[in-house]
Amino acid sequence: KAGVTQTPRYLIKTRGQQVTLSCSPISGHRSVSWYQQTPGQGLQFLFEYFSETQRNKGNFPGRFSGRQFSNSRSEMNVSTLELGDSALYLCASSTGEGFYYGYTFGSGTRLTVV
């Protein structure tokens, strides 16, 4: 059974640019959640998509957005990048119907903004 796939693994962008990250969940999982991990703030929830709809949203500015496709693959976009957006972005896959098995995380995309 394939795990959660995130692409790309590494990305370097310049301040002011925008970036799109991709996440393919485990087959059959309908929920994809995104997290930002930084040394200072730890793991913070960005948003969750379930059946193509944003179901929950964390406390991040509107520059952070996402979407989910009919095959459950999800993308997140960050516009007008700032140096502080440098982080490991993790997506997590789940059935979305109860928390009995937690999430399965991908390996993440390491974004560096210069």
Added chain:
Amino acid sequence: GQQLNQSPQSMFIQEGEDVSMNCTSSSIFNTWLWYKQDPGEGPVLLIALYKAGELTSNGRLTAQFGITRKDSFLNISASIPSDVGIYFCAGPYAGNMLTFGGGTRLMVKP
């Protein structure tokens, strides 16, 4: 979201030692999760706890769901070098969102 306070922040281990870490919250949780993260990878679920007072084992790992539902403990017995990494506690809130503790970094004693 709610804050989870995890301690210790870091610790050195010597092979064969037992390790303990805990997580506390000012809010009640109905589920506690423990994850381990290796460098350059995403967190991997180790143990999930669903009932207050529950004690669950996974090999050398044992975790307990505190009776007040505001804390949880993770113990690792007879540590080995591959136990090195960062351990996170986490609890779900408001649906399918997780809040994480700050992590406990396990390192090997030189």
